[in-house]
Amino acid sequence: MNKVKELQRKDLQYIWHPCSQMKDYEELPPIIVKKGDGVFIEDIEGKRYLDAVSSWWVNLFGHSNQRINDALYKQANQLEHVIFANFSHEPAIELCERLMKLVPKGLGKVFFADNGSSSIEVALKISFQYHYQTGKEKKKKFVALTDAYHGETIGALSMGGCDRYSQIFKPLLLDVERVDSPDCYRCKYGKCRDNCDAECFEHMEETVKENHEEISAVIIEPMVQGAGGIKIYSPKYLKKLRALCDKYDINLIADEIAMGMGRTGKMFACEHAGITPDLMTVSKGITAGYLPLALTIMTDKIYDAFYDDYTAGRSFIHSHSYSGNALACSVAVETLKIFEEDNVLQVNEEKAKVLRKIAEEKLLDIPQVGEYRQIGMVGAVELVQDKESKERFLWDERVGYQIYKIALEKGVLIRPMGDVVYFMPPYVINEEEIEFMIDVARESILEYFENRK
Structure with missing residues (x-):
């Protein structure tokens, strides 16, 4: 048996690959x-x-990439990781300082996680707790689109609208108000994404109007629904959504995990509509493909609802072992430097x-x-x-x-x-x-x- 076949045999003996039917690997081995x-x-x-x-x-x-390789090597010889509760380090601080110059105006605080799904969970929990601590205890529900994808953990999966990922788990999922997503290729209104007025927004408007007293947040992939089929839609939809959330005191969560970091031509997809979400999640490209890192970025208004004496019980008690990992942060800093310098x-x-x-x-x-x-x-x-x-x-x-x-x-x-x-x-x-x-x-x-x- 040659080396390739032996490695493939060992791989299939021990490894269960993601998003795969492993029987397919009999025909197409890894x-x-x-x-x-x-x-x-x-x-x-x-x-x-x-x-x-x-x-x-x-x-x-x-x-x-040699620049990122060098940054990672340099950081590995200084500090690989340290507990992020009551400790910090320069890469994390520099990363946040640089990001604040790039994110939509009004976002001001960063909470660290270690993968995209986790950053979605953080956003959902923060939104709920924010309303709870500002006297709106009825706001416990979330609104999401059909064909949405927000990750694979239970809360994130609940927000998703792609049945191939979530169908079997529906008995475990949160109760989410589901709204028809924009479908510009098969537009029911006979319009075009380049010149429509986002007429399809009426579905969102109707749902929110009927349930606004119970809605904590609307979560959306700005401009493009990724795993739902790269469905690109009009920025007018986002503009209308921002106004609707403002009207009913609902948080807008922008999932920029896939389409942030320049994918859509803007640093963040929300910029196409000129809006600022209340919470924004960032992962994937933030480390240019090197290491797991995820961020939930929020407005000061959200953050301030948690700031109090410890005995007031308003802390956000959420953590990840690798929060603020120094290696990942150093790579993310170098990523942002490349954006700027090149x-x-x-x-x-x-x-x-x-x-x-x-x-x-x-x-x-x-x-x-x-x-x-x-x-x-x-x-x-x-x-x-x-x-x-x-x-x-x-x-x-x-x-x-x-x-x-x-x-x-x-x-x-x-x-x-x-x-x-x-x-x-x-x-x-x-x-x-x-x-x-x-x-x-x-x-x-x-x-x-x-x-x-």
């Missing part, structure tokens, strides 16, 4: 990665794969134009491509049975998964969501690599549908 370099990962046999999904949307500046958002603006041009030229003529949509450095292809009717494929055909397997053979990791093939590459990608990524996507889509005939 790819054993040896190293990463820029937008590419390389397996132990030397085959390279372009990481078109930034390894689950976390990698910003390429694999094995003018990343400005450079990405031009790269986004290149991505759009190449994608539209090479994908829109495919009969099964219903729509190509893009915001910033996020592009998505929705595959349909018929362009006119926009009819979806049957879920058990696993169209996206079959295309994913073909693309892997051709050297690109695209890992679609359902029938949506998407591109969310590291920002260091160049034009030649963008063209290769799109060419392989085109070839893989065409090959799959040709083989179906």
Whole structure:
């Protein structure tokens, strides 16, 4: 047995991989990665794969980035971690100081966690306790959208609206008011996301109006519903939502875990609408794909409701063992330095134009491509049975998964969501690599549908 097969055998003997049906690994065993370099990962046999999904949307500046490597090495030789209760350190302080210059105006305090789901749990608990401690004890419910995704822990999963993640766990989940999400590709109002007035907001308005006395917060992925299929919607929806939450004294929680850190062309997606949420969660790209770190950032108004003598019992008694991890914070500081020193958002603006041009030229003529949509450095292809009717494929055909397997053979990791093939590459990608990524996507889509005939 060669080395690859032996490692794959041991992997499958011991490891249960995330978001997987492990029986699939009998046909497609795990790819054993040896190293990463820029937008590419390389397996132990030397085959390279372009990481078109930034390894689950976390990698910003390429694999094995030398600047970040050096920052991590330097920090590891000084302090790896220390209890974050009553102790602090320079990387955490510098990170928060730098972030305050970038987040939407009005956000002022940072609570540390160690993964995106945990930061959502923090936001939900803070929102509830905030209302409780300001005399609004009836406010115990949350409002979330269909097709939303906010993480996998019980509270975060409760907020999600993608049944493939939550269906089996529904007996365990919180009772959430669910509102129809914007669906611009299949708009029921016959509008276009670029010039509509967010008419679909009426569903949210009706739900909140009827239940506002009991609603603690509305949680939303600003501008793009990620795991729900890269559903991009109008910033007017967010503007209306901010006004509605203000009217009824409801907290607005912006989940910027996936779309923050420049993905949509702005540092944070809320900026497209010019709004400030009451609580905002940040993770994934904050450490450029290196280490787990998550932040829940809130307004002073929220924070002040917890500030009192200890005996008043108003503390937020919540912690994570690795809160404020010094290694992760040092990497996050270096990430923000790269944004500033390399003018990343400005450079990405031009790269986004290149991505759009190449994608539209090479994908829109495919009969099964219903729509190509893009915001910033996020592009998505929705595959349909018929362009006119926009009819979806049957879920058990696993169209996206079959295309994913073909693309892997051709050297690109695209890992679609359902029938949506998407591109969310590291920002260091160049034009030649963008063209290769799109060419392989085109070839893989065409090959799959040709083989179906």
